Amino acid sequence: MKEYKSYFRSTVDAMAGYAPGEQPKMLDLVKLNTNENPFPPAPSVLGALESFDSSMLRRYPDPMADSLCSAIAEVNNVTRNMVVAGNGSDDILTMTFRAFTAPDKPVAVLEPTYSLYPVLAAMQEAPVIKIKLDENNNFAMPEDILDQAAGANILIITRPNAPTGNSFPKENIRKIASEFDGILFIDEAYADFADDNCMDLVHEFSNVIVSRTSSKSLALAGLRFGYAVAHPTIIEGLNKLKDSYNMDMITQKLAEAAIRDQEYLQTTLAKVKKLRSELACELEKLNFTLIPSQSNFIFAAPPDKDGARAFKFLRDHAVIVRYFPGEVTGQYLRITVGTAAQNQRLITVLKELYK
Numbered sequence: 001m002k003e004y005k006s007y008f009r010s011t012v013d014a015m016a017g018y019a020p021g022e023q024p025k026m027l028d029l030v031k032l033n034t035n036e037n038p039f040p041p042a043p044s045v046l047g048a049l050e051s052f053d054s055s056m057l058r059r060y061p062d063p064m065a066d067s068l069c070s071a072i073a074e075v076n077n078v079t080r081n082m083v084v085a086g087n088g089s090d091d092i093l094t095m096t097f098r099a100f101t102a103p104d105k106p107v108a109v110l111e112p113t114y115s116l117y118p119v120l121a122a123m124q125e126a127p128v129i130k131i132k133l134d135e136n137n138n139f140a141m142p143e144d145i146l147d148q149a150a151g152a153n154i155l156i157i158t159r160p161n162a163p164t165g166n167s168f169p170k171e172n173i174r175k176i177a178s179e180f181d182g183i184l185f186i187d188e189a190y191a192d193f194a195d196d197n198c199m200d201l202v203h204e205f206s207n208v209i210v211s212r213t214s215s216k217s218l219a220l221a222g223l224r225f226g227y228a229v230a231h232p233t234i235i236e237g238l239n240k241l242k243d244s245y246n247m248d249m250i251t252q253k254l255a256e257a258a259i260r261d262q263e264y265l266q267t268t269l270a271k272v273k274k275l276r277s278e279l280a281c282e283l284e285k286l287n288f289t290l291i292p293s294q295s296n297f298i299f300a301a302p303p304d305k306d307g308a309r310a311f312k313f314l315r316d317h318a319v320i321v322r323y324f325p326g327e328v329t330g331q332y333l334r335i336t337v338g339t340a341a342q343n344q345r346l347i348t349v350l351k352e353l354y355k
Contacts, residue, residue: 011122011123011125012123015119015122015123016119017119018115018116018119019115020034021033021034021035021322022034022320024320026318026320027318028318029318029319029320030318030319030320030338030342030345030346031320031336031338032319032320032321032335032336032337032338032342032346033320033321033322033334033336034221034322034336035162035190035215035216035295035296035297035334035336036215036216036219036221036336037216037217037218037219037221037268037272037296038272038275038336038337038338038339038342039219039268039271039272039339040219041218041219041220041254041258042218042219042257042258042261042264042265043261043264044257044258044260044261044264045220045254045257045258045261047257048253048254048256048257049250049253049254052250052253056249057249059249060245061245061247061248061249061252062247062249062252063244063245064239065085065247065252066080067252067256068085068247068252068255068256068259069083069084069085069227071256071259071260072085072227072229072259073229075259075260075262076199076229077199077200078199078202078203078229079232081232081235081236082202082229082230082231082232082235083227083228083229083235084227084228084235084238084239084242085225085226085227085246085247085252085255086225086226086227086228086242086246086247087224087225087226087243087246087247087251088213088215088224088225088226089187089189089211089212089213089215089226089227089228090116090226091224091226091242091243091246092211092226092227092228092238093116093117093120093187093211094120095228095238095241095242096154096183096185096209096211096228096238097120097121097123097124097126098124098241099237099238099241100153100154100182100183101120101121101124101126101153101154102124102125102126102153103124103125103126103127105126105153105154106126106127106128106129106151106152106153107121107126107127107128107129107152107153107154107155107156108128108129108130108131108148108149108152108154108155108156109128109129109130109131109155109156110130110131110132110133110141110156110157110158110161111130111131111132111133112133112139112161112163112164112324112326112328112329113156113158113161113162113163114158114162114187115324117156129148129149129151129152131145131148131149133161133164135328138164138166138291138292139161139164139166139291140166140168141157141168141172145176146176146179146180149180149182150181152182153182153183154182154183154184154185155176155180155182155183155184155185156185156187157173157176157184157185157186157187158186158187158189159173159186159187159188159191159194159197159198160190160191160193160194160293160294160295162189162190162295162297162334163297163299163322163324163329163332163334164291164299165190165291165292165293165294165295165297165298165299165334166291166292166293166294166299167194167195167196167294170196170198173186173198173201174201174204177201177204177205177207177208178205180207182207183207183208183209183234184205184207184208184209185209185211186198186201186208186209186210186211187211188210188211188212189211189212189213189215189216190216190217190294190295190296191212192216192217192265192269193216193217193269193272193273193276193294193295193296194294194295195294197210198210199229202229202230202231206231206233206234207231208230208231209228209229209230209234210228210229210230211226211227211228211229212226212227212228212229213225213226214226214255214258214259216295216296217265217268217269217272217296218255218258218259218265219258219268220254220255220258223251223254223255224251225247225251225255272296272337275337275338275339275340275343276293276296276298276337278340278343279298279335279337279343279346279347280293280298282343282347283298283300283335283347283350286302286303286347286350286351286354287303287354288300288301288302288303289301289305291332296336296337297334297335297336297337298334298335298337299332299333299334299335300332300333300335301331301332301333302333302350302354303354305331306331307323307324307329307330307331307332307333308323308325308330310333310350310353311323311333313349313353314333314346314349314350314353317349317352319345319346319349321333321334321335321336321346322334322335322336
């Protein structure tokens with residue numbers, strides 16, 4: 001065989017790709033590592049699937065997902081031309097990085113935060129400005145965040161943040177939106193589990209983009225659906241950069257059913273929040289240090305601050321959580337809130353480790 005020669009851009013050869021959360025295939029597994037919803041999607045989603053006319057699969061889907069985007073607009077009290085839908089919120093992020101980052105257009109991100117952001121920046125050969133959160137103050141944002149982000153064309157704030165689970169005062173976000181000379185992208189993947197959100201800021205500021213996903217609160221991680229809301233001119237620009245038919249026909253129909261069933265969503269959110277509170281109490285009894293969570297997971301440091309040891313012990317007992325190596329993050333585990341039975345199994349194994 002002819003010796004391989006790389007034809008990739010040098011940037012692609014040099015970069016590391018994003019590492020998704022593990023999808024293990026163990027028997028009798030308790031899977032608490034990728035922040036999936038422990039409850040099923042709304043019954044209306046199953047109804048939409050059962051009533052789907054499969055003969056229509058010979059047709060292309062609606063390229064603009066108009067019916068779905070109209071439902072999103074209605075639920076979020078915005079106009080249709082302020083919404084774009086994507087194949088998961090990662091698709092929304094890809095459009096955004098295509099639009100607003102380049103070798104001469106840096107992106108500013110928090111640290112620690114969602115590890116996909118630097119990967120998308122590398123694809124665009126865009127510099128990354130990392131703004132360190134205060135680990136001694138529950139990972140709060142620094143007061144000089146605007147100074148640190150100066151020169152960036154886009155600032156991404158994940159609220160609530162991942163992997164830490166904490167949120168940031170909304171008034172601080174409003175101040176940033178008002179003073180930042182660039183795009184403020186607010187990633188609200190976990191906002192439904194929080195006390196408040198920033199969706200209304202899109203009415204106040206033309207430089208704000210708010211993104212949401214169906215993978216967490218709507219229990220549709222396997223479907224791949226996300227969306228963004230912003231000023232109509234921003235949405236118009238993002239639509240230029242999306243894949244032609246980025247939302248398949250079935251996803252559009254099922255996602256709309258989930259979006260419109262707000263009553264079921266609120267019921268599920270109440271259950272997850274109750275389980276989150278109960279799990280936090282049990283972890284505190286084991287002397288874990290917890291970051292106050294506004295998400296559907298808990299960022300918790302074991303008593304010995306050895307996250308790797310606890311991660312391995314849990315894995316050896318078929319309980320999978322998420323571990324992020326690093327000087328600070330390596331002290332913690334990110335634990336998805338599971339069902340009552342799953343949470344109890346987790347606690348039982350941890351009691352064995354820290355007895």
